[in-house]
Amino acid sequence: MQSLLLIVGTLLACHAIYLFIRRRMRARNLPPKYWTFDPFMNFDWIFSTALNAKKQLDLFEKYGDTYRLPRVMNPMSAIVTCNPSNVRTIMAGKDWGIEFRQAGMGQMLGSGFICNDGDEWMRSRKMLRPAFNRPNIDNFDVLEGVADNIIATIEAANGKLMHSSMHFILGIDSTEKNDGRPMDVQMFNKLWQEGLLGMGIRLLLGETFSKLFLPQARYRHVCNQLHSFIDFAIYKCKTENSDPTKKTKTMAEIVAPQAKDRADARSQLAQTMLASQDTTGVLICNTIHLLSTHPEVWAQLRKEVSSANPEFLTWDGLRSNTTIQNILSETLRLRPVFPQIGRAAIRDTFLPSGGGPDHDKPLPVPAGTFAISNTWGLHVSKEIYGSDANEWRPGRWNNFKPGNQEFVPFGAGPRACLGKEKALVEAAYLLARLVRRFESLEDRTPEWKPDASFSMKNRKGYEITFNI
Numbered sequence: 378m379q380s381l382l383l384i385v386g387t388l389l390a391c392h393a394i395y396l397f398i399r400r401r402m403r404a405r406n407l408p409p410k411y412w413t414f415d416p417f418m419n420f421d422w423i424f425s426t427a428l429n430a431k432k433q434l435d436l437f438e439k440y441g442d443t444y445r446l447p448r449v450m451n452p453m454s455a456i457v458t459c460n461p462s463n464v465r466t467i468m469a470g471k472d473w474g475i476e477f478r479q480a481g482m483g484q485m486l487g488s489g490f491i492c493n494d495g496d497e498w499m500r501s502r503k504m505l506r507p508a509f510n511r512p513n514i515d516n517f518d519v520l521e522g523v524a525d526n527i528i529a530t531i532e533a534a535n536g537k538l539m540h541s542s543m544h545f546i547l548g549i550d551s552t553e554k555n556d557g558r559p560m561d562v563q564m565f566n567k568l569w570q571e572g573l574l575g576m577g578i579r580l581l582l583g584e585t586f587s588k589l590f591l592p593q594a595r596y597r598h599v600c601n602q603l604h605s606f607i608d609f610a611i612y613k614c615k616t617e618n619s620d621p622t623k624k625t626k627t628m629a630e631i632v633a634p635q636a637k638d639r640a641d642a643r644s645q646l647a648q649t650m651l652a653s654q655d656t657t658g659v660l661i662c663n664t665i666h667l668l669s670t671h672p673e674v675w676a677q678l679r680k681e682v683s684s685a686n687p688e689f690l691t692w693d694g695l696r697s698n699t700t701i702q703n704i705l706s707e708t709l710r711l712r713p714v715f716p717q718i719g720r721a722a723i724r725d726t727f728l729p730s731g732g733g734p735d736h737d738k739p740l741p742v743p744a745g746t747f748a749i750s751n752t753w754g755l756h757v758s759k760e761i762y763g764s765d766a767n768e769w770r771p772g773r774w775n776n777f778k779p780g781n782q783e784f785v786p787f788g789a790g791p792r793a794c795l796g797k798e799k800a801l802v803e804a805a806y807l808l809a810r811l812v813r814r815f816e817s818l819e820d821r822t823p824e825w826k827p828d829a830s831f832s833m834k835n836r837k838g839y840e841i842t843f844n845i
């Protein structure tokens with residue numbers, strides 16, 4: 378009996394040693410390991426990079442362009458990367474999906490392109506696409522009013538931009554009141570922000586923890602209120618006689634007839650509201666701030682805009698103006714609106730880089746592994762953009778053409794941004810109107826401390842003086 382126990386013990390010990398050595402050998406071929414204090418959820422990484430966004434870049438300095446987050450029983454629960462080939466593969470590859478978002482986002486946003494893969498995602502994208510066709514977005518009527526408003530109340534610029542996107546998506550005029558809407562636009566915006574917070578926490582905690590530990594009644598109420606507002610927009614666009622002479626259609630008018638039912642239409646519209654919120658507005662605010670610290674660029678642009686002919690404030694005029702396009706590209710490079718994008722491996726797959734003893738070989742990635750592709754780290758890579766990669770220098774775009782995996786502010790591949798052209802022309806229009814009106818800018822922002830929890834903006838906003 379004793380010798381049997383000895384044999385079993387020896388076998389078990391040998392097996393443990395074998396597993397240990399195998400794990401060490403495998404780990405040697407994995408990317409560098411982030412030293413986590415929380416091997417269960419990696420909350421230390423999540424919170425430290427959310428509270429201090431610059432840490433995202435510091436960690437690449439420390440570990441290289443690809444590193445992993447380990448958890449108990451899983452040496453690589455997530456990969457964080459700013460390697461150009463990896464970023465593109467994660468954003469554009471068929472093996473990477475986003476359905477994991479459904480549990481946290483579904484209650485508020487329903488089912489649509491932001492949390493679906495495969496056929497369901499394709500169906501949503503097809504439904505939305507006509508809204509972004511050039512004839513439908515080559516129209517500055519609403520934006521003109523927004524620009525007038527911004528110029529009149531320049532300090533409140535950030536809030537005003539929501540109105541234009543609300544009109545484009547829901548067809549709701551933010552100034553109108555007595556059309557039977559369940560609440561005014563200010564209340565909708567307030568509830569939307571509250572809903573986003575609830576949704577973010579649910580996304581972070583996952584379905585089980587959220588159901589167990591979070592109060593549900595208030596969140597349910599907020600979601601219901603938001604839904605009633607979007608339903609009103611759908612009802613309105615279905616019942617109002619469409620004016621046949623109208624040049625453009627709202628997204629509600631385009632989506633409602635194609636949707637399976639009202640809940641489906643509501644999901645598509647709510648998800649587009651999320652995709653479009655804090656995007657063009659953030660780009661404009663970041664651009665204005667960077668221009669306020671580079672008066673020579675503002676002066677050059679003002680000279681060009683002041684002497685331009687009336688055709689300038691049209692789609693073609695704005696999109697072909699090199700100075701404006703360079704300014705926007707450089708801002709999207711240095712302060713990408715979405716600094717990082719997450720996906721999960723749908724099946725066992727590979728990333729082009731991060732494996733092998735020198736971390737430069739293909740990296741095998743098991744199904745279920747989470748990946749965070751960091752556009753910000755990629756956009757400030759000195760290897761790609763040179764030693765002045767951290768400086769804002771719009772002139773660099775005169776001679777520099779990035780490869781298709783080196784500059785991805787609007788994503789890449791089949792999921793790339795549908796609103797890109799609309800966002801760029803609207804930002805150009807607003808910038809041109811501001812530069813025409815104001816002689817110079819003065820930066821009074823105490824500190825640039827990026828908040829990258831959703832889109833990248835300054836944590837405490839910007840303080841800028843516009844001189845007439």
Ligand code: HEM
Nearest residue numbers: 490652653656657660714786787788792793794795796800
């Ligand atoms: C400066 C402004 C904007 C930036 C930087 C931007 C950036 C992005 C990025 C990076 C993605 C890809 C997300 C991913 O790969 O998971 C995306 C997707 C998308 N964006 Fe934008 N966006 C902007 C404005 C807008 C606007 C104004 C709209 C709509 C009115 C919009 C609609 C969409 C849609 C519908 C998708 C999803 C495409 C899909 O999943 O098939 N975007 N955007």
